[in-house]
Amino acid sequence: MHAIDVRELRKSYPKKIPLPFRKVEWIEAVKGISFRVRKGELFGLLGPNGAGKTTTIKILTTLLEPSGGSAEVLGYDIRKDAREIRKRINLVAEGERTLYWRLSAYENLKYFARIYYVPKNEEKERIEQLLRLVGLWERRNDLVMNYSRGMKQRLAIAKALINDPEVLFLDEPTLGLDVQSAVFVREFIRKLVDEQKKTVLLTTHYMAEAEELCDRIAIIDHGKIIALDTPSGLKRLVKGEDAVQIRVRDLSFQGIKSLPWKLVIVKEDAERGTVTLRGHVSEEDLPKVVESLVKTGAKILSVEQKEPTLEDVFIKLTGRALRD
Ligand SMILES: Nc1ncnc2c1ncn2[C@@H]1O[C@H](COP(=O)(O)OP(=O)(O)O)[C@@H](O)[C@H]1O
Ligand SMILES: [Mg+2]
Known part of the structure; x- marks a missing residue:
């Protein structure tokens, strides 16, 4: 039972x-x-x-x-x-x-x-x-x-x-x-x-x-x-998929929609005007992603490769981030 x-x-x-x-x-x-x-x-x-x-x-x-x-x-x-x-x-x-x-x-x-x-x-x-x-x-x-x-x-x-x-x-x-x-x-x-x-x-x-x-x-x-x-x-479910986390300032939301990579917003800091994006991006694509973000007018503050977490599982399954 x-x-x-x-x-x-x-x-x-x-x-x-x-x-x-x-x-x-x-x-x-x-x-x-x-x-x-x-x-x-x-x-x-x-x-x-x-x-x-x-x-x-x-x-x-x-x-x-x-x-x-x-x-x-x-x-x-x-x-x-x-x-x-x-x-x-x-x-x-x-x-x-x-x-x-x-x-x-x-x-x-x-x-x-x-x-x-x-x-x-x-x-x-x-x-x-x-x-x-x-x-x-x-x-x-x-x-x-x-x-x-x-x-x-x-x-x-x-x-x-x-x-x-x-x-x-x-x-x-x-x-x-x-x-x-x-x-x-x-x-x-x-x-x-x-x-x-x-x-x-x-x-x-x-x-x-x-x-x-x-x-x-x-x-x-x-x-x-x-x-x-x-x-x-x-x-x-996300094994071997590199999770990349990119922190940017002055993100244009239209801008990220037009990118061919799926990046979702996992954190927004209104006070500092920064946004943290996360997604599955391969190593060879990473420079292109960064370049495209810069082209939309965003300022890159940091780029980090992360171990996949449940957050990435949720993003993969729903296309959204699970946020507070
Ligand atoms: N008493 C209620 N009357 C009408 N809609 C409700 C009521 N309780 C919850 N809901 C709706 O049902 C859905 C699920 O709510 P809930 O079970 O509280 O979700 P969670 O606990 O995961 O936040 C939500 O859309 C919520 O608005
Ligand atoms: Mg509840």
């Missing part, structure tokens, strides 16, 4: 059209996706904003009904066995808002322990253990509203572990965190899988995070899975 088994899952949202038209249009957020997550696996859904990641997580955690297809979590059907699933899973939602900011960390966990019927004789020990695990034990009596964004997220994760779930769902767990907190959260997630044998499904739009953290990754775009493999398996 798989921890998660998703078959042809679909979700459409009604889009309200203002009067006087009175018709309903549908937005297809998830367009028939299938994947399986093994027990003890750290599985990532990687994709840009609006790809359908949150919708998928909401369906798998029984918060949202799918429009079509089916899914099982720990062998239980998401439509029929929601209660059984909810006992065995937990979720850290995007931009966590389910903590009580006017309560302390300790009081929050006590509250959620009661909601999950954690046996009274285990409650104290469980809460202490979790608070220590996420490094908040010393600050346990502080009100959550005085916590930093990173501390709130660590508490949200502790809260999600209160029922000792077999499967943990994390929606963009490091979104908006400072670098240090993000590192802590990533290492923590990896440890949950390696040491506590949890199954984790997380979503992210950070390439590097997915690559560094996940055992396998499904790349999702416009509601469809366009690739699914281990990080190294995915990178084999």
